[in-house]
Amino acid sequence: MSSENTEGPEHGLVRHGIVVGVDGSDQSTCALLWAAREAGRRSAPLYVVTAYTVPVFAASSMDAGYATVDDEVIRESARAVLDEALSRLEGMALEVYPRIETGDAAGVLLDLSEEAELMVVGSRGRGGFVGRLLGSVSSALPAHAKCPTAVIPVRTGARLGHPELGRKPGRDRDRNAPAAVEPVVVVGVDGSEQARTASLAAAEEARSRGLPLRVICSVAPFNGSLAWVPAPVDRKALHADLAVQLAAGRDWLQSHYPDVVITVDLVDGPPAEVLIEASATSELLVVGTRGRGGFAGMLLGSTSQGVLHHARGPVLVVPDRADPRLEDRSSFGPMVPQAG
Structure with missing residues (x-):
């Protein structure tokens, strides 16, 4: 796996690879694991993407230094999300390109869909600065993407060997078990x-x-x-x-x-x-x-x-x-x- 934080080949353009959006939620982790398995099956490069925006109140602040500091803090949070996602892929024989993008998550992924083979997102996400992978993303992306989009619910984690993802504390283990596939x-x-x-x-x-x-x-x-x-x-x-x-x-x-x-x-x-x-x-x-x-x-x-x-x-x-x-x-x- 390529571990450097690179923008990928062709001056940052995605070329017929699989793009997965991550935001640190269990849902996006399921999407990441499913996308990694699919990339391995297709022998395709995997682009792991997170996006963030600077809050309006910070960007419009009269104190320019405040906006700059805020952007750096939020970008570091996005980098932490990306690093955690990459740690999930350690040991996998994959060609991986991590990317941090500035902008609305849905808009970023829609742009990347122009050149991608497949987009992958979770069925919903955490919201906040790093981005939302449902409401905006997994509703808008499938309807407007230029390539097929896979939407992965959190309960898919059990199929991928990670039944702890999405399990609510105190829920009966048998009731939470997925149906046989x-x-x-x-x-x-x-x-x-x-x-x-x-x-x-x-x-x-x-x-x-x-x-x-x-x-x-x-x-x-x-x-x-x-x-x-x-x-x-x-x-x-x-x-x-x-x-x-x-x-x-x-x-x-x-x-x-x-x-x-x-x-x-x-x-x-x-x-x-x-x-x-x-x-x-x-x-x-x-x-x-x-x-x-x-x-x-x-x-x-x-x-x-x-x-x-x-x-x-x-x-x-x-x-x-x-x-x-x-x-x-x-x-x-x-x-x-x-x-x-």
Whole structure:
């Protein structure tokens, strides 16, 4: 592991590596450990980044010396956070580049996503000067990053061999124990092109890990909130149509990933709840940044936001992007009509 505090190659630019944001919280430590394992699996460099801002009251103080001292103190705190993170990586055969950045944590990581292969953050963090890795970061970053973003909840620590992370004092050990993890990658789809992009990314994740892929489409229950529906919905007919579309989508995905075992599941239930439940036992859950809305749900709108806040395992959010493989989907069978 490179232990010097360097800005990395190419004059400080990230080049196709994995970037993980740390702030000293248990959540960011879980993100760090997961990112390190992923960097080792991919043989990719790991950029460990912390960010800080100078408080407005200090920066605007009439006493210029006060602002300077305050900046130095806060930067030293950020350096301590970074050093503690690096100590977690000692002994690992990784190419590591530590970085301290000045600025809003979400903005810093968004900028780095322009060149990164993967961004990794915790599902929430400590707040304060060093930065927050949820509210601002793990809400804003997945929706706007230029590369996929993995959001790692603190309970993932047990999977990584650190069950003490995130455990509340006095909580029963058995009640805090995570569910057994199935060797499977799960992707949530809703018929949108964004979901098809996510399914391609999920299939690649499954292929690279040597795991099967489970494709889930959930149908939310119709209740009083859907009183605008102009006529009674025939759920049996809806399920039959969706089953045909899912089968066609599976055949399309299988044509691009013939070596991956792919299954599809059509599930009744609110999309966010279905995917959160799946995250408890899957190796990785993959979602898109947004979806079509309506009956089958949205993937980042309400569904992906709900999943990110409450997931029980790692979630990979895939941004919308052009992919030539999307062009031949229609030749495999019916698709959900796209909004105009």
